[in-house]
Amino acid sequence: QVQLVESGGGLVQAGGSLRLSCAVSGRTFGDSGMGWFRQAPGKERAFVAAISGVGDRTSYADSVKGRFTISRDNAKNTVLLQMSSLKTEDTAIYYCAAPFLRGVLPTTTDMVRSWGQGTQVTVSS
Numbered sequence: 001q002v003q004l005v006e007s008g009g010g011l012v013q014a015g016g017s018l019r020l021s022c023a024v025s026g027r028t029f030g031d032s033g034m035g036w037f038r039q040a041p042g043k044e045r046a047f048v049a050a051i052s053g054v055g056d057r058t059s060y061a062d063s064v065k066g067r068f069t070i071s072r073d074n075a076k077n078t079v080l081l082q083m084s085s086l087k088t089e090d091t092a093i094y095y096c097a098a099p100f101l102r103g104v105l106p107t108t109t110d111m112v113r114s115w116g117q118g119t120q121v122t123v124s125s
Helices: none
Strands: 004-006 010-013 018-027 034-039 046-051 058-060 068-073 079-083 094-097 112-115 121-123
Touching: 004 094, 018 034, 018 068, 018 094, 018 121, 034 068, 034 079, 046 068, 046 079, 058 068
Parallel strands: 010 121
Antiparallel strands: 004 018, 018 079, 034 046, 034 094, 046 058, 068 079, 094 112, 094 121
């Protein structure tokens, strides 16, 4: 069973930056796509970014393109989300996600097998 533990959330002013980290254990990591999703109050969980097992392919939601960067360190079993030029609308709980199928990039919630517990990101104006 895979375990995902997010860290790095917090309170930041609009225009600022944060880096989220997801520590992965319990499965072979280097051949699995991974993703980040977020859920704002009163809204459904939504795709943010995803990366392939070796990091050669990425995918982003239109709302974060050019501002967020997903990366991974397979030696440390870690997935990172660098967030820059943050906006108040980026406020949400951010979740790390592992897919059912290792070879895919998880871009929808029904592709996700395992979720982390989430980390709160709050962007103030």
